Amino acid sequence: MSLDASAVAHIAHLARLGIDESAVPDYARNLSEIIDFVEQLSGVDTGDVEPLAHPLEMGQRLRPDEVSETDQRERFQAIAPATEAGLYLVPRVIE
Amino acid sequence: MEWEPVIGLEIHAQLATRTKIFSGASTAYGAEPNTQACAVDLGLPGVLPVLNEQAVRFAVRLGLALDAEVAGRSVFARKNYFYPDLPKGYQISQYELPVVGTGHLDIDLEDGTTKRIGVTRAHLEEDAGKSLHEGFEAMTGIDLNRAGTPLLEIVSEPDLRSAKEAVAYMKKLHSLVRYLGICDGNMQEGSFRCDANVSVRPKGESGFGTRAELKNLNSFRFVERAINHEIERQIELIEDGGEVVQETRLYDADKNETRSMRTKEEANDYRYFPDPDLLPLEVTRSLIEEIRGELPELPDAKKARFEADYGLPAYDAGVLTASRELADYYEATVTAADGEAKLAANWVMGELSGALNKAGLDITDSPVSAADLGGLLCRINDETISGKIAKDVFEAMWNGEGDADTVIESKGLKQVTDTGAIEAMVDEAIAANPTQLEQYRAGKTKLLGFFVGQVMKASGGKANPQQVNEILRRKLDG
Numbered sequence: 001m002s003l004d005a006s007a008v009a010h011i012a013h014l015a016r017l018g019i020d021e022s023a024v025p026d027y028a029r030n031l032s033e034i035i036d037f038v039e040q041l042s043g044v045d046t047g048d049v050e051p052l053a054h055p056l057e058m059g060q061r062l063r064p065d066e067v068s069e070t071d072q073r074e075r076f077q078a079i080a081p082a083t084e085a086g087l088y089l090v091p092r093v094i095e
Numbered sequence: 096m097e098w099e100p101v102i103g104l105e106i107h108a109q110l111a112t113r114t115k116i117f118s119g120a121s122t123a124y125g126a127e128p129n130t131q132a133c134a135v136d137l138g139l140p141g142v143l144p145v146l147n148e149q150a151v152r153f154a155v156r157l158g159l160a161l162d163a164e165v166a167g168r169s170v171f172a173r174k175n176y177f178y179p180d181l182p183k184g185y186q187i188s189q190y191e192l193p194v195v196g197t198g199h200l201d202i203d204l205e206d207g208t209t210k211r212i213g214v215t216r217a218h219l220e221e222d223a224g225k226s227l228h229e230g231f232e233a234m235t236g237i238d239l240n241r242a243g244t245p246l247l248e249i250v251s252e253p254d255l256r257s258a259k260e261a262v263a264y265m266k267k268l269h270s271l272v273r274y275l276g277i278c279d280g281n282m283q284e285g286s287f288r289c290d291a292n293v294s295v296r297p298k299g300e301s302g303f304g305t306r307a308e309l310k311n312l313n314s315f316r317f318v319e320r321a322i323n324h325e326i327e328r329q330i331e332l333i334e335d336g337g338e339v340v341q342e343t344r345l346y347d348a349d350k351n352e353t354r355s356m357r358t359k360e361e362a363n364d365y366r367y368f369p370d371p372d373l374l375p376l377e378v379t380r381s382l383i384e385e386i387r388g389e390l391p392e393l394p395d396a397k398k399a400r401f402e403a404d405y406g407l408p409a410y411d412a413g414v415l416t417a418s419r420e421l422a423d424y425y426e427a428t429v430t431a432a433d434g435e436a437k438l439a440a441n442w443v444m445g446e447l448s449g450a451l452n453k454a455g456l457d458i459t460d461s462p463v464s465a466a467d468l469g470g471l472l473c474r475i476n477d478e479t480i481s482g483k484i485a486k487d488v489f490e491a492m493w494n495g496e497g498d499a500d501t502v503i504e505s506k507g508l509k510q511v512t513d514t515g516a517i518e519a520m521v522d523e524a525i526a527a528n529p530t531q532l533e534q535y536r537a538g539k540t541k542l543l544g545f546f547v548g549q550v551m552k553a554s555g556g557k558a559n560p561q562q563v564n565e566i567l568r569r570k571l572d573g
Contacts, residue, residue, distance in 0.1 A: 014175075014364060014366065016177055053170040053192075053369045053374075053375045054369065054371065054373075054374050054375060056374060058374050059168075059374055059375060059376065059377030060146050060373055060374040060375060060376045060377065061145070061146075061374075062145075062146050062147070062148035062151060063119070063145040063146060063147055063148060064148055064149075065112050065113050065114050065147050065148060065149035065150075066113065066114065066119065067113060067114050067119055067120070067121045068114075068119030069114075069118060069119045069120040069121070069131075069133035071130040071131070072133070072134075073127075073129045073130050073132075076129070076132075076134070076137060076139075077129070082234065084231065084234075084236065085128065085236070086127055086128035086129050086130070086238075087128050087129065087227065087236030087237055087238055088129065088179075088236070088237040088239070089231060089234040089235070089236055089237070090179040090234065090235050090237055091233070091234065091235070092228065092231075092233050092234055092235050093178070093179055093226060093228070093235050
């Protein structure tokens with residue numbers, strides 16, 4: 001499997017990573033090599049193997065539906081870059 | 096060419112748990128911004144999600160009610176995208192293995208037939224926060240109180256063929272989640288939200304056309320209008336030689352139009368993968384059976400019972416079982432009215448529903464209790480009052496003037512059934528109207544109504560109408 005420059009740009013955009021144009025060929029080669037390395041797994045016959053969703057072979061523990069968290073807004077907002085009227089402020093997003 | 100719309104709905108039902116799906120923060124609506132957003136909801140480093148048992152039980156309830164497969168093992172996955180109201184950069188959802196599999200819901204169509212609509216799946220996920228774009232200079236305000244609220248996303252098969260069918264399905268599901276007590280169904284507060292996938296194809300064809308996804312359909316009326324509008328837009332586009340683009344469109348209720356939001360990202364752009372913070376969810380057979388045992392009587396079963404036990408027409412049974420609260424009220428009324436089922440149906444659907452609508456009240460806020468309404472119906476039934484006077488008594492009860500007996504007593508509305516007293520009033524009416532008497536006896540028998548009116552007026556509406564009729568006829572003819 002070989003990733004081209006546009007695939008690298010697309011992946012970088014999805015991950016919101018700014019990458020230097022000149023570094024794209026290196027990323028493309030490195031990522032392709034990683035995919036090829038993992039690709040070896042496709043050669044293994046897994047017909048008898050049950051799919052594994054988690055390495056711990058246990059079920060999820062459940063929590064009773066009872067309020068256990070108190071309001072700590074002031075503490076959380078003390079470390080936020082900007083707040084106003086109880087809201088976290090972020091650079092304007094318009095759809 | 097004749098076109099056939101193909102519609103599938105994705106409905107997000109906010110589950111009526113006390114706390115969030117993965118944290119112990121409260122889900123109560125309307126709190127001050129960010130006072131119910133804890134470290135887990137904010138996605139602070141080092142926190143771990145712990146699944147809410149009640150959210151799981153609610154999902155299983157719906158699965159059983161849809162006659163669906165409840166998965167013994169399901170998996171939570173991360174859906175990755177960036178938006179400021181999603182602090183972790185991913186939404187915890189379910190992808191390949193949802194908790195509820197294939198099921199179905201039967202809807203009633205306008206022609207009286209029923210249609211079975213397939214349900215593809217229902218999965219658990221967390222809600223995002225809210226973005227407030229107005230009122231900040233070049234900034235957006237974020238309230239994360241809603242972040243982490245449990246949602247059940249219920250996906251239908253593309254089995255719906257008109258906007259009306261889509262609304263019927265949505266209403267049925269709305270009624271069902273409220274019967275089950277898993278969602279309050281409050282659409283203004285966003286507890287029950289709908290996206291619609293709409294496409295058109297030439298009638299008779301079995302393949303699907305390209306679909307557009309409509310968002311922001313937050314009332315039954317908007318769903319119908321937005322879908323109809325979108326169907327027309329697509330047909331016009333195709334007939335003009337254009338092509339439908341797969342995209343998300345936002346419905347604007349003020350302009351009654353849909354407009355493109357963004358070209359819909361391909362599903363694999365979300366880069367779903369199993370969430371390593373959560374183990375697979377296991378739902379045992381015994382838990383499923385325990386939850387099955389807790390299910391209330393569901394709308395279809397209740398409707399059938401109302402028809403069979405109370406002898407109600409299908410329409411009445413449908414109206415009275417539309418919500419569990421209305422059905423409960425009706426049944427309590429029938430009991431209090433000594434089993435007068437049809438009379439109770441007429442009053443609950445007529446006088447009471449009319450008054451509630453006018454006042455903008457829910458059945459649970461009715462100023463007249465079911466016991467008191469039943470009491471009123473008893474007085475009609477034992478002829479203490481006529482049906483006409485009963486409406487006045489009802490109005491007084493609505494205004495808080497006491498139960499039926501109190502109102503009848505205090506206003507002196509008890510029906511006059513004493514033959515002697517009615518005879519005296521009849522004699523008086525005849526004596527006072529000699530001209531009409533002469534005309535009546537000359538063959539103009541329609542004047543009976545005039546005399547009945549005179550007697551009823553003299554009695555203040557309280558004379559038993561049947562007796563008045565009988566006595567009048569005997570005296571006039573005599």
